[in-house]
Amino acid sequence: MGPTSPDRRLDGNAAAGPLSELFAIDLTTATATCGHCGGTAALAAHDVYADAPALVVRCRGCTEVVLRFAADARTLRVDLSGARLLVVPRPDATAPALTEPTSSDVTSGT
Numbered sequence: 001m002g003p004t005s006p007d008r009r010l011d012g013n014a015a016a017g018p019l020s021e022l023f024a025i026d027l028t029t030a031t032a033t034c035g036h037c038g039g040t041a042a043l044a045a046h047d048v049y050a051d052a053p054a055l056v057v058r059c060r061g062c063t064e065v066v067l068r069f070a071a072d073a074r075t076l077r078v079d080l081s082g083a084r085l086l087v088v089p090r091p092d093a094t095a096p097a098l099t100e101p102t103s104s105d106v107t108s109g110t
């Protein structure tokens with residue numbers, strides 16, 4: 001059984017619960033850009049291996065590690081070295097994320 005065996009694989013939503021200890025906001029809507037292949041996907045659309053020494057989040061595009069998280073009684077540890085970018089919507093945000101302002105937005109702002 002290899003590190004990416006389907007028998008061990010969970011949906012990316014399985015990472016949101018443990019990570020909520022570190023990030024005090026809901027990460028189920030966060031998007032991560034893979035540092036290996038550049039693919040961007042919602043955290044929930046990644047594969048999670050929760051039975052490793054750390055919780056391991058892998059890219060579904062290239063199967064490389066995007067994020068690792070471990071917790072013990074004294075510390076919370078997150079390794080984001082496999083993520084090029086993590087985008088987390090603000091809880092109070094009303095505008096769509098990652099949109100460039102259009103010229104009409106600039107000129108009609110009153």
Ligand SMILES: [Zn+2]
Nearest residue numbers: 034037059062
């Ligand atoms: Zn990837």
